[in-house]
Every structure is written in structure tokens, then in C-alpha cells.
Amino acid sequence: MMLSPDLPGASSGVALSIENLHKSFGTEPVLKGLDLAVGRSEMVFVLGPSGSGKSTMLRCCNRLEEPDSGEIFIEGDRLTGPGVDLNKIRQRIGMVFQSFNLYPHLNALGNVTLALRQVQKMPRAQAEAAGLDALDRVGLSARARHYPAQLSGGQQQRVAIARALALKPSVMLFDEPTSALDPELVGDVLDVMRDMKAQGMTMLVVSHEMKFARDAADRVIFMDHGRIVETGPPEQIFGNPQEDRTRAFLSRFHG
Amino acid sequence: MDRFLDTFFNMAVLGRYAPAILDGALITVVLSLLIVSTGIALGAGLACLRAYRIGPVSFAIVIFADVWRALPPLVLILLAFFGLPNVGVVLSSFMVLYLVLMLVLAAFAEEIVWAGITATPKGQWEAARSTGLSFTRALVFVVLPQAVRMVIPPLTNRAIAITKMTALGMVIGVPDILGQATTAQSFSANASPLTLAAIAYVILFLPLVIASRWLEARFTPPGA
Numbered sequence: 013m014m015l016s017p018d019l020p021g022a023s024s025g026v027a028l029s030i031e032n033l034h035k036s037f038g039t040e041p042v043l044k045g046l047d048l049a050v051g052r053s054e055m056v057f058v059l060g061p062s063g064s065g066k067s068t069m070l071r072c073c074n075r076l077e078e079p080d081s082g083e084i085f086i087e088g089d090r091l092t093g094p095g096v097d098l099n100k101i102r103q104r105i106g107m108v109f110q111s112f113n114l115y116p117h118l119n120a121l122g123n124v125t126l127a128l129r130q131v132q133k134m135p136r137a138q139a140e141a142a143g144l145d146a147l148d149r150v151g152l153s154a155r156a157r158h159y160p161a162q163l164s165g166g167q168q169q170r171v172a173i174a175r176a177l178a179l180k181p182s183v184m185l186f187d188e189p190t191s192a193l194d195p196e197l198v199g200d201v202l203d204v205m206r207d208m209k210a211q212g213m214t215m216l217v218v219s220h221e222m223k224f225a226r227d228a229a230d231r232v233i234f235m236d237h238g239r240i241v242e243t244g245p246p247e248q249i250f251g252n253p254q255e256d257r258t259r260a261f262l263s264r265f266h267g
Numbered sequence: 268m269d270r271f272l273d274t275f276f277n278m279a280v281l282g283r284y285a286p287a288i289l290d291g292a293l294i295t296v297v298l299s300l301l302i303v304s305t306g307i308a309l310g311a312g313l314a315c316l317r318a319y320r321i322g323p324v325s326f327a328i329v330i331f332a333d334v335w336r337a338l339p340p341l342v343l344i345l346l347a348f349f350g351l352p353n354v355g356v357v358l359s360s361f362m363v364l365y366l367v368l369m370l371v372l373a374a375f376a377e378e379i380v381w382a383g384i385t386a387t388p389k390g391q392w393e394a395a396r397s398t399g400l401s402f403t404r405a406l407v408f409v410v411l412p413q414a415v416r417m418v419i420p421p422l423t424n425r426a427i428a429i430t431k432m433t434a435l436g437m438v439i440g441v442p443d444i445l446g447q448a449t450t451a452q453s454f455s456a457n458a459s460p461l462t463l464a465a466i467a468y469v470i471l472f473l474p475l476v477i478a479s480r481w482l483e484a485r486f487t488p489p490g491a
């Protein structure tokens with residue numbers, strides 16, 4: 013892939029860059045000029061109260077939600093604007109949803125290989141090998157033939173992660189990946205995310221798992237009312253937040 | 268009692284007309300298979316087309332579905348059989364019966380499958396699109412299979428109801444089971460051929476009803 017150096021966001025270390033992103037629903041502005049650059053292999057955690065626009069920001073990053081204005085780049089390639097081959101560029105952005113959204117009529121392997129087969133046009137044998145490999149990375153190759161209804165919530169979410177991983181994305185987006193899980197199942201999913209980070213995956217994570225953010229995130233950003241209020245390393249955000257709103261938000265979690 | 272037996276179970280009449288009823292049964296089976304396969308395919312196709320939400324297209328589909336569901340099939344059959352020749356379209360009675368019932372089933376199937384498509388959670392579309400599937404691929408590989416599974420019970424009920432209406436072909440002279448039986452009944456002045464027809468219908472449709480139970484049990488969505 014050619015990266016021309018004068019493109020915005022094309023500087024060597026940036027995997028995902030968001031520039032002046034605006035989005036309204038009706039007359040209600042939800043994102044009010046967001047700027048964010050996520051470095052290669054960086055794990056950025058996004059915190060913020062309900063309704064602050066965290067999900068909307070993530071969904072704009074693969075244009076499940078259409079931004080009103082602003083630009084988004086994946087490794088220097090523009091995602092926003094007309095004439096972009098969305099189906100192609102979306103394969104470079106893995107997305108993990110709070111509610112897993114596994115296809116109930118396909119088994120785990122079928123879930124993981126569908127896009128490989130239908131979009132990347134891989135032959136069956138090759139797709140299944142790649143699918144099993146992805147399932148292996150989340151520790152579920154033994155469950156390849158199980159249907160979603162036969163898996164626990166934590167296992168379903170790991171299959172959903174494998175479904176995204178199989179496409180070998182440059183960036184992974186997580187929208188509250190553990191919020192729908194029973195507490196005892198959260199750890200397995202977080203362990204998978206930790207492994208992914210160790211293997212150099214770039215991740216943008218919306219989550220309330222503060223403890224995990226503290227010891228795994230490279231950077232934490234705090235969002236409120238459609239803006240990034242504060243950004244910094246976890247020690248700073250959790251230990252010594254500079255903004256009142258950040259402090260007020262975090263105090264609710266520390267009781 | 269003798270009179271009852273002679274009216275409904277006259278052995279001589281039964282024997283004489285059994286081959287004709289068998290011929291009729293073949294026509295009923297062929298007709299039913301054609302109607303169900305093409306009618307459901309067309310209905311599902313229209314429901315898919317509607318999923319693209321192109322204003323005029325959706326509008327046309329809704330009008331088609333509503334009109335064909337509203338009119339009694341017998342009216343449509345008579346209109347097509349006696350009306351179309353006046354505008355230069357001459358179709359065999361078999362063709363008229365097939366087309367009308369196929370389109371009626373398609374109209375119902377469109378509404379049923381559409382209900383399934385709209386009931387499929389939005390997250391399924393989003394997951395599919397986020398992995399790079401186009402709208403069409405998401406529809407074909409992710410949404411439609413779930414939608415169809417969801418609506419198998421109403422779909423099989425409707426298919427059975429429509430195939431039973433092949434008996435309406437009698438009024439335009441289709442030599443199906445009932446057509447053969449009524450002809451035989453008027454020649455023999457005896458109701459036994461109609462008994463045969465009833466038996467033939469039971470033999471043909473009971474397995475279908477039982478199969479539909481099995482289908483319904485198999486595809487009942489989890490938790491329902």
C-alpha cells in the first residue's frame with residue numbers, strides 16, 4: 013500500500029485518524045468536532061456518560077453512521093466522502109458490538125467465514141482454515157461447529173471478535189464488548205483483548221471496565237456532550253484528572 | 268344404509284372412474300408443486316426487492332400484494348379465463364389456474380416474508396455490513412435466511428390453503444381431481460366419484476399437513 017506523506021493522517025504511526033467529526037440526529041448535535049488520532053498498536057479507551065456520543069463516534073469510524081462533516085482515515089486512506097469503496101475499506105475495520113450480533117443460523121465457523129467467502133471470495137478450504145485460525149486466537153477452535161445459541165455470552169462475544177479478526181483488520185472498534193455479559197464471563201473476553209494488544213492490534217474501545225483500562229490501555233479519553241474533554245495516559249485520567257467533568261464522572265465509579 | 272352405500276360407495280362406479288381420478292390427482296400434484304415453488308419464490312423475491320426501499324418499487328409491490336390478497340381467487344380465475352381472450356390473450360384453463368393461484372400465493376408470501384425481514388434485528392444488518400458485505404449480500408446471506416425461518420409456520424399454512432384452491436379449477440374445466448370427479452359424477456349420476464376425490468385429497472394433503480407440523484417444530488425460533 014502506498015502512503016503519500018502529504019495526506020492528512022498518513023504520518024507513519026497513525027492507524028486511525030478522526031478530524032473535526034460532526035454528527036447530528038435531527039437538530040440534536042451529538043458529535044461536535046471530534047479530533048482523535050490512534051497510533052498503530054495503540055489501545056485507546058473511551059469513557060464518558062451515557063449519551064455523550066461514544067457509540068456514534070465508533071459507528072462513524074466505519075460509516076455505519078454517516079458523518080455530517082469531518083474526515084476519517086484508516087492508515088492514511090480516506091474513509092469519508094463520496095467514491096469510497098465502503099465494502100472494501102470496512103474489511104480493514106473490525107467492529108465488535110455490545111450485543112454480539114452473531115448470525116444465529118450459522119455455526120461459529122460459518123459466522124467467521126461468511127465475509128471471507130462472500131466478500132474476499134476465498135475458496136472454502138482456505139476460508140475454513142483462516143476461520144479456524146481466528147477462532148483459535150480467541151480460544152474457541154473446539155467450538156467451531158457450535159451455533160450461537162449453544163454458546164455462552166462470553167463465547168459468543170469471542171466468536172464475534174474472531175469474525176472481525178479473520179478479516180485481518182488494521183483497527184478494531186469495540187462498543188461496550190462486555191456490558192451484556194455476566195460478570196464471571198467478562199474476564200475471558202478481556203483476556204482475548206489483552207492478547208490482541210500484545211500482538212500489536214490497534215484498538216479503540218468504549219467500555220466501563222475501569223480496572224482493565226487502568227492496566228491495559230495506552231491512553232484514555234473522556235468524552236462528554238459530543239466533545240473530547242480530556243485525554244491522557246490512564247495514570248493521569250484515573251489518578252489525577254485535570255477536568256472537573258472527568259473527576260465528577262470518575263467519582264461515580266469509585267463510589 | 269344400502270342407499271347410502273350405493274350413493275357414496277358404489278363399487279362399480281368407483282372402479283370405473285378410479286383411473287380418471289388418478290389422472291386428476293397427477294394434475295393436482297403437478298399444479299400444486301408449480302404453484303408453491305414459484306409462488307413462494309416470487310413472493311420472497313418481491314419482499315427482497317421491497318427491502319431496497321425504492322419508493323415507486325415498494326409502492327407497486329404493496330399495491331400488488333394488497334389487491335391480490337383482497338380479491339377472491341375465484342373472481343380472478345373467472346376474470347382471467349373469460350376476460351383475457353377478449354383482449355387477445357388466450358390461455359389454457361390449466362395456465363389460468365396456475366397463474367392466478369401462483370400470483371395469489373406470491374402476494375401472501377411477499378407480505379409474510381417482508382414481516383420476517385422487518386423483524387430481523389438491526390444488529391444483524393450492522394454486523395454483516397461492518398464485515399464488508401454489500402446490502403444485497405447481507406440480505407441474501409444473513410437477513411433472508413433468518414426471516415424465512417421465522418415465518419415458516421404462516422408460510423406453510425398459506426401454501427396449503429392455496430394448493431387446496433386448485434379445486435376451483437373445476438369451474439373452468441381443469442381436469443384435476445375435482446374436475447374429473449364432477450365429470451364422472453354427472454355421467455354416472457352417482458356421488459361415488461366425489462367420495463374418491465375426497466379420499467384422493469386426503470391422501471395428497473394429509474402428508475403435507477403433517478410435514479408442515481414437522482417444519483414448524485423444526486424452525487420454531489428459540490425461546491418462542
Ligand SMILES: Nc1ncnc2c1ncn2[C@@H]1O[C@H](COP(=O)(O)OP(=O)(O)OP(=O)(O)O)[C@@H](O)[C@H]1O
Pocket residue numbers: 037042060061062063064065066067068069
Ligand atoms: N439513530 C439515532 N437516532 C436519533 N438519535 C440517536 C441515534 N443514535 C444515537 N442517538 C442519540 O445520540 C446521542 C448519543 O448517543 P450514543 O449512543 O452515541 O451515546 P453513548 O455515549 O454511546 O451512550 P451509552 O453509554 O448510553 O451507550 C444520544 O442522545 C442518543 O439518544
Ligand SMILES: [Mg+2]
Pocket residue numbers: 066067068187
Ligand atoms: Mg453507546
